[in-house]
Amino acid sequence: MMKNIFALILITTSFNFYSQEKIVIFKNDLKTSSSSIKDVIPVVNKETGEIAFFVADAKNIYGYKINADFKVTEKISSQTKSRKYKILIGSSASKDNSYRVFLTNKKQNKFSSVKFSFNDGKTTINEFLLGKNEKFIQTVTSKNKFYLISGSKLRNQLFIYSFDKNGKPKRNYIDISNLRFINSKGSKANLLSFLIKDNNIKKFEENTPNSIELTSEERKMYVRENSILITLDHHKMFTQVLEIDINTFIANALQFKKPSLGEKSRRTNSYLNGENLFTIAVTKENFTIEILDFKTGNLIKEYSANKNEPITFKNTAIIQEGGMYDSYRELGKTKRFLRRIGKGNTGISARKINNQFHVIIGGYIVQNSNAGMMMPFGGISIGSIGAATVFFNPTQIAFNSFTNNKTTRIESLFDAKFNHIAGEIKENAFDKMQEYNSDKGSTVFKYKDYYIKTTYKKFVQDFTFRKFTD
Numbered sequence: 001m002m003k004n005i006f007a008l009i010l011i012t013t014s015f016n017f018y019s020q021e022k023i024v025i026f027k028n029d030l031k032t033s034s035s036s037i038k039d040v041i042p043v044v045n046k047e048t049g050e051i052a053f054f055v056a057d058a059k060n061i062y063g064y065k066i067n068a069d070f071k072v073t074e075k076i077s078s079q080t081k082s083r084k085y086k087i088l089i090g091s092s093a094s095k096d097n098s099y100r101v102f103l104t105n106k107k108q109n110k111f112s113s114v115k116f117s118f119n120d121g122k123t124t125i126n127e128f129l130l131g132k133n134e135k136f137i138q139t140v141t142s143k144n145k146f147y148l149i150s151g152s153k154l155r156n157q158l159f160i161y162s163f164d165k166n167g168k169p170k171r172n173y174i175d176i177s178n179l180r181f182i183n184s185k186g187s188k189a190n191l192l193s194f195l196i197k198d199n200n201i202k203k204f205e206e207n208t209p210n211s212i213e214l215t216s217e218e219r220k221m222y223v224r225e226n227s228i229l230i231t232l233d234h235h236k237m238f239t240q241v242l243e244i245d246i247n248t249f250i251a252n253a254l255q256f257k258k259p260s261l262g263e264k265s266r267r268t269n270s271y272l273n274g275e276n277l278f279t280i281a282v283t284k285e286n287f288t289i290e291i292l293d294f295k296t297g298n299l300i301k302e303y304s305a306n307k308n309e310p311i312t313f314k315n316t317a318i319i320q321e322g323g324m325y326d327s328y329r330e331l332g333k334t335k336r337f338l339r340r341i342g343k344g345n346t347g348i349s350a351r352k353i354n355n356q357f358h359v360i361i362g363g364y365i366v367q368n369s370n371a372g373m374m375m376p377f378g379g380i381s382i383g384s385i386g387a388a389t390v391f392f393n394p395t396q397i398a399f400n401s402f403t404n405n406k407t408t409r410i411e412s413l414f415d416a417k418f419n420h421i422a423g424e425i426k427e428n429a430f431d432k433m434q435e436y437n438s439d440k441g442s443t444v445f446k447y448k449d450y451y452i453k454t455t456y457k458k459f460v461q462d463f464t465f466r467k468f469t470d
Helices: 002-019 260-264 334-343 394-400 429-433
Strands: 020-027 039-044 051-056 061-066 072-078 087-093 098-104 111-117 122-128 135-142 145-152 157-163 169-174 202-204 219-223 227-232 238-245 251-257 267-273 276-282 286-293 299-306 318-321 328-331 345-353 356-365 406-414 443-447 450-457 462-468
Touching: 020 061, 039 087, 039 098, 039 443, 039 450, 051 098, 061 111, 072 111, 087 135, 087 145, 098 145, 135 219, 202 394, 219 267, 227 267, 260 286, 267 345, 276 334, 276 345, 276 356, 286 334, 286 356, 318 334, 328 334, 334 356, 334 406, 394 429, 394 443, 429 450, 429 462
Parallel strands: 202 219
Antiparallel strands: 020 462, 039 051, 051 061, 061 072, 087 098, 098 111, 111 122, 135 145, 145 157, 157 169, 219 227, 227 238, 238 251, 267 276, 276 286, 286 299, 318 328, 318 406, 345 356, 356 406, 443 450, 450 462
């Protein structure tokens, strides 16, 4: 018996060590000033596996290149940081051992890029503007290349800027003149009226944990290897999708039916994972989720429950978290679940792990902070500077999004054919990161098929990279 217990402890310890492994520790020895760190910027070279890790304080930027074996091989220091451009929007990596970061100002109407060349230790800055009447929408990094999406609401025109090795922009026109999109009432509407709003479209990474706060958004952007997909959920009966081929800059419009329940619903939404579109509709009486084939639009599976019956396809209790007074509660009845998720913003998310789908269904209500302000992510501004921005690092924003907002949810497991299966919901990589606090200098990013969290010890100026797996 004791041997079995010892073996179990050994296995558990080994697993925890593997899922929280320290992969590199290095000193921020380029920094000699006393000013505090403002941002850290991880740039992953998808071709070589190298990481360019940039550390910014009020005046300078320090760069460390880490090879695929997690050894610091080169360093660079820059004193050309412009205070005018404070919001990081993306990055690119070149074959000449240089990296480029792209920034914008607070108004998002002026832009710059900073090139860091590890070969000669030089940094250079390029500034650029968008065309007349154009508004910045979002950015994409694919295959080490950076793209900037902009548009004109007035003319219903869409553009994608690509950049050459010198950081010079080229504006590519996206023809959307023959694409049909509808508003919430079913009337034809200009696409750019949905893409250009006061808040920026959120980006979602494949199979990264995402909170209900994020997935309840009506507009979502997904980046595939060769394409950009923007889903729009303002209409109760349809999910509309804008698809853009990054290689050809040709756009296409897709439309998917939501559950018929949606016509009477309080809320509807959707979430894209691989070749499957997960849709949800909620009323006072019941709710339905449908899983559609993204290629054909055909229904694969449907689950529903009404207020007077138990939810047979859940693997957790009905969980309510957040709020100012009671941080965790379990609700017993389906009608309480429906009442709560129908009041706020409703969302659904899906991740594929080990050939199983982990699906989260729920809703949230934004809570007032002590100062009386509506803070979206527990006090962390979504448009904040650096690695937590919605433009640059969707992994970081997903990690930050688990907050003190009042959420109600259930979680479910399905097999590859979307049959419900029994089992306990296991901790994900983000859950395991919570205990690792840091001074400023912490970020989370995806590397290959796992996640890295960086922490910084200001007193000794050490950065630690830890590997986390689900």
